[in-house]
Amino acid sequence: MKVFVFGASGYVGSSVYKRLKEIPKVSVSGTYLDEPPLFDDLTRLDINEPESFSDFYKAEQPDVIVWSVMSGPQEQQLTEQGLMHLLTHITPETKLVYISSDYVYSAGKGPYSETDPVTTLPDEHKLSNYANGKVKAERFIANELTNYVIVRVGPVFGENQIGKMDERTDRLSYHLRAGKAIHFRDDLFRTFCHVEDLAEVIVEMVSNDIVGVFNAGSTEPKSFYEFMGLTAEQLGFDPGFVEKASEEEEVDQEIPKNTSLHTEKIKELMKQQKT
Numbered sequence: 540m541k542v543f544v545f546g547a548s549g550y551v552g553s554s555v556y557k558r559l560k561e562i563p564k565v566s567v568s569g570t571y572l573d574e575p576p577l578f579d580d581l582t583r584l585d586i587n588e589p590e591s592f593s594d595f596y597k598a599e600q601p602d603v604i605v606w607s608v609m610s611g612p613q614e615q616q617l618t619e620q621g622l623m624h625l626l627t628h629i630t631p632e633t634k635l636v637y638i639s640s641d642y643v644y645s646a647g648k649g650p651y652s653e654t655d656p657v658t659t660l661p662d663e664h665k666l667s668n669y670a671n672g673k674v675k676a677e678r679f680i681a682n683e684l685t686n687y688v689i690v691r692v693g694p695v696f697g698e699n700q701i702g703k704m705d706e707r708t709d710r711l712s713y714h715l716r717a718g719k720a721i722h723f724r725d726d727l728f729r730t731f732c733h734v735e736d737l738a739e740v741i742v743e744m745v746s747n748d749i750v751g752v753f754n755a756g757s758t759e760p761k762s763f764y765e766f767m768g769l770t771a772e773q774l775g776f777d778p779g780f781v782e783k784a785s786e787e788e789e790v791d792q793e794i795p796k797n798t799s800l801h802t803e804k805i806k807e808l809m810k811q812q813k814t
């Protein structure tokens with residue numbers, strides 16, 4: 540089986556790539572954008588660039604594609620250009636595993652199930668590019684393909700296969716090591732997901748005959764304040780330095796309060812795969 544990992548130099552993608560490399564009978568190729576790549580055998584590719592995308596895709600012809608690409612403020616461009624290039628090349632036999640986000644449930648009244656509708660943020664909202672880029676991508680995929688998996692995930696945390704930590708935990712350690720307080724919101728609830736749990740789920744989706752939409756992550760939603768306090772404790776720091784951040788927000792720019800996820804569907808699936 541031939542697998543492509545787009546975003547193989549990223550935080551999640553590098554773990555997925557490394558895990559896939561260890562599976563006999565899987566031939567895996569990956570892409571990166573910014574130098575230097577994390578692995579020597581990755582191909583440099585700007586997914587938004589039509590000709591190089593086409594050349595790369597035609598040369599490789601994968602059975603499964605993992606989309607682990609993110610570009611925050613340029614997410615809509617990634618969807619409208621990069622993902623569209625992919626959708627014009629992909630054949631019905633090729634499966635797409637697309638990593639999406641809890642921000643597709645931006646109405647902010649979680650916990651959400653996979654069958655709940657996805658919604659966009661107003662265009663002028665500061666998070667709209669990312670959130671709406673993901674919503675648009677999911678809609679394109681559902682309209683154009685049948686052989687796909689969409690995995691929706693909240694904040695991803697922890698050390699990945701190549702020793703990279705998420706940016707939030709890095710910031711926490713940096714502050715606490717210096718004996719400085721750090722602030723997180725106690726009114727924003729999320730379903731946090733360990734990077735290696737996510738990578739395991741993605742590899743399962745690649746390796747097995749599974750299609751559909753899945754929410755991934757831990758069982759209990761937590762606020763950022765609570766979660767980061769627990770993380771501080773686990774890292775051996777004094778959680779007293781983790782303080783509550785202000786909940787004041789600009790008018791019309793409120794961050795979705797509760798995008799937590801029901802994750803029973805994926806837990807049941809993973810249990811079945813292991814028995």
Ligand SMILES: NC(=O)c1ccc[n+]([C@@H]2O[C@H](COP(=O)([O-])OP(=O)(O)OC[C@H]3O[C@@H](n4cnc5c(N)ncnc54)[C@H](OP(=O)(O)O)[C@@H]3O)[C@@H](O)[C@H]2O)c1
Binds near residue numbers: 546570638
């Ligand atoms: N991290 C989270 O908390 C979180 C939460 C929810 C969902 N997700 C989803 O999980 C997936 C992986 O995220 P991540 O945390 O691993 O992000 P990441 O570390 O920023 O990795 C994203 C990757 O996308 C690549 N990329 C960006 N623009 C590109 C372009 N135009 N052409 C080709 N490659 C491009 C980057 O390549 P270079 O590194 O080489 O520049 C990078 O490797 C994304 O789909 C994201 O939306 C992540």
